[in-house]
Amino acid sequence: MMRRVWLALMGAAERAYREAGGHENEDNPADPYMTVIGYFNALRELGGARRILEEEVQNALKTYGARRRIGENGRLFLDRKKFSEVMELTSRVPTNKVAEARRRLETPYSDRKQRVDCAIATNMISVGLDIARLGLMGVLGQPKTHAEYIQATSRVGRADNRPGLVVTLLNIHKPRDRSHYEGFRHYHETFYRAVEAGSVTPFAARALDRGLPGAMVGLARHQCPELTPPQGVKRIAAVRSELERKLLEAFTERVRSQTMKEDERDERLRSVQDRIVDLLDSWVKVVQDYSEYGVEVQYQKYESTGPKPLLRDMLDTEFESEHHRKFKANRSLRDVEPEVNLFLETLTGGSKREDR
Numbered sequence: 001m002m003r004r005v006w007l008a009l010m011g012a013a014e015r016a017y018r019e020a021g022g023h024e025n026e027d028n029p030a031d032p033y034m035t036v037i038g039y040f041n042a043l044r045e046l047g048g049a050r051r052i053l054e055e056e057v058q059n060a061l062k063t064y065g066a067r068r069r070i071g072e073n074g075r076l077f078l079d080r081k082k083f084s085e086v087m088e089l090t091s092r093v094p095t096n097k098v099a100e101a102r103r104r105l106e107t108p109y110s111d112r113k114q115r116v117d118c119a120i121a122t123n124m125i126s127v128g129l130d131i132a133r134l135g136l137m138g139v140l141g142q143p144k145t146h147a148e149y150i151q152a153t154s155r156v157g158r159a160d161n162r163p164g165l166v167v168t169l170l171n172i173h174k175p176r177d178r179s180h181y182e183g184f185r186h187y188h189e190t191f192y193r194a195v196e197a198g199s200v201t202p203f204a205a206r207a208l209d210r211g212l213p214g215a216m217v218g219l220a221r222h223q224c225p226e227l228t229p230p231q232g233v234k235r236i237a238a239v240r241s242e243l244e245r246k247l248l249e250a251f252t253e254r255v256r257s258q259t260m261k262e263d264e265r266d267e268r269l270r271s272v273q274d275r276i277v278d279l280l281d282s283w284v285k286v287v288q289d290y291s292e293y294g295v296e297v298q299y300q301k302y303e304s305t306g307p308k309p310l311l312r313d314m315l316d317t318e319f320e321s322e323h324h325r326k327f328k329a330n331r332s333l334r335d336v337e338p339e340v341n342l343f344l345e346t347l348t349g350g351s352k353r354e355d356r
Contacts, residue, residue: 001169002049002052002138002140002169003052003056003057003060005138005167005169006036006038006053006057006118006138007057007060007061007064007077008076008077009033009036009136009138009167010036010057010061010080010117010118011061011064011065011067011076011077011078011079011080012076012077013030013033013034013036013136014034014065014077014078014079014080015065015075015076015077015078016030016033017030017031017033017034017109018078023109023110023112025110026108026110028108028109028110031108031109031110031133032133032134032135032136032156032159032162032164033135033136033165034109034115034117035105035109035115035116035117035118035119035133035134035136036117036118036119036136036137036138037119037120037121037125037134037136037137037138037155037156038053038118038119038120038121038137038138038140039121039122039125039137039138039139039140039143039152039153040120040121040122040140040141041122041123041140041141041142041143041144042122043090043091043092043122045140045141046088046090046120046121046122049120049140050086050088050120053086053118053120054086057083057118058083061079061080061081061083062079062080062081063079064077064078064079064080065077065078065079066079080117083117083118084115084116084117084118086117086118086119086120087101087104087105087116087118087119087120088101088119088120088121089101089119089120089121089122089124089125089129090120090121090122090124091122091124095315095317096317098124098315099315099316099317101116101119102129102131102315104116105119105129105131105133105134106131106133108133123143123148123152125152125155126148126151126152126155127151127330129155130155130158131155131158132158132159132162133159133162134155134156134157134158134164135156135157135162135163135164135165136156136164136165137152137153137155137156137164137165137166137167138166138167138168138169139152139153139166139167139168139169140169141169141170141171141174141177142168142170142174142176142177142180145196146191146194146195146196147195147196147198149191150191150192150195153166157341160341163341163343168184184346185344185346188342188344189344202255202258202260202268203255203258203268203271203272205271208271208272208275210314210330211330212272212275212276212279213279213311213326213327213328213329214311214329214330216247216251216276216279217283217299217310217311217327217329219247219250220243220247221299223243223246223247223250224239224242224243224246226238226239227239227243230298230299230300230303230304230307231296231297231298231307233283233287233297233298233299233310234287234291234297236280236283236284236287237284237287237288240280240284243280244276244277244280247276247280248273248276251272251273251276252269252272252273255268255269255272256269278326279326279327282322282323282324282326282327283310283327285321285323286310286323286324286327287310289320289321289323290308295307295308296308297309297310298310299311310327311327311328311329312324312325312327312328312329313328313329314328314329314330316328
């Protein structure tokens with residue numbers, strides 16, 4: 001089943017891509033659908049699918065354009081003669097390779113050397129893979145949790161002008177897959193009510209590693225008007241003392257509001273206080289380092305072109321120093337992601353749009 005679906009998706013995308021100008025058209029509207037993302041529940045299933053993609057699918061695609069329905073003059077598919085190496089995004093891949101994979105997935109298909117025809121992944125793409133270019137995904141089997149299903153399928157169609165297409169393949173021999181198939185439409189119309197509750201230990205060390213830098217910088221911009229503009233980041237030295245006092249008051253009050261044992265609360269308070277002071281020291285150092293070389297700095301790389309960012313992506317691997325490394329901020333928390341449009345289409349041809 002997977003083989004036939006991948007052949008149809010890639011053959012149809014090839015036809016649409018060529019009809020829209022092919023590689024000569026840099027803004028080809030079919031570009032988001034030239035790369036297929038395959039989502040799998042387990043490495044075992046992914047490994048078997050990789051063999052199918054590398055052998056059967058690649059060979060069949062070279063002549064797949066000859067297929068047509070009885071009595072049909074035109075063709076739904078075209079041959080895809082060249083096929084890039086299958087990209088893998090799993091726990092088996094080193095961190096530096098993941099960053100390289102992300103960069104290549106952002107590359108338009110017109111770049112013949114860097115393009116990706118097919119990528120296969122496990123739940124590691126559920127968060128952190130925000131690539132607006134991607135528009136086509138195949139989900140092999142119902143993911144283990146509802147939250148994981150929503151997060152994984154949200155990796156495509158993230159741009160308003162590039163709607164995503166998600167093809168779900170369910171296994172009739174698995175009771176859970178059959179259950180989702182039988183209530184497919186209703187489930188997708190109401191799946192947010194089925195999301196499992198998440199649990200995080202308040203102010204745990206790993207939670208602070210991931211969340212504190214972004215939260216602290218965001219609160220600092222609200223607390224001090226001088227720091228609010230994108231390049232207000234450079235004024236940190238002038239307001240350091242007053243800002244440190246305000247931040248310590250805000251975060252320690254938040255720690256004291258948590259229900260925990262007294263000795264545990266004292267430990268959390270010391271950890272938060274030490275981290276805030278350390279982050280402020282590093283903030284000042286980052287600004288000084290850039291200033292010495294005459295380089296402009298701002299909070300985020302998206303705010304304007306040119307200046308270097310203080311906040312860095314979680315998957316970044318190259319940093320000027322350890323001070324810069326401390327400001328990695330996660331941008332894919334589910335509760336604050338922008339809404340996306342969801343289109344449901346059944347085998348009978350009916351369709352319905354849901355704004356999520």
